[in-house]
Amino acid sequence: MSQSSIPVRFDSSTAAFLTQEAARHGVSRSEFIRMMVGRGILSKSIEDAVAEIGAVSGGGAGGITAEGFKALMVNIIETRNLLRMISAKNYPEAVTEAKRMAQEEVERLFSEEVGNVG
Numbered sequence: 001m002s003q004s005s006i007p008v009r010f011d012s013s014t015a016a017f018l019t020q021e022a023a024r025h026g027v028s029r030s031e032f033i034r035m036m037v038g039r040g041i042l043s044k045s046i047e048d049a050v051a052e053i054g055a056v057s058g059g060g061a062g063g064i065t066a067e068g069f070k071a072l073m074v075n076i077i078e079t080r081n082l083l084r085m086i087s088a089k090n091y092p093e094a095v096t097e098a099k100r101m102a103q104e105e106v107e108r109l110f111s112e113e114v115g116n117v118g
Helices: 014-026 029-056 067-089 094-116
Strands: none
Touching: 014 029, 029 067
């Protein structure tokens, strides 16, 4: 796959943050920015999936319908495949990192939900 360069400008504090985070992840600043773009694409894909599942399931509290479950599975697999495609060349550890981050986010979401009950 050929690559093209896209010049992007950041203010000094954002550039410093990107440099610091890249170092923390053990990658170049350019690689870190590519990772963040990939995560943004995945995030948008997940938001679209949630909206689609809500639409086909009627958005009610009665639970997910068979059609909603099918949409969920399609979107999960699509997101997984997108992650694999993005990460295959640029960031071989992306799948492991994505799983760890997903687990942390689910734990955070569930702990917030438990805190809101009652």
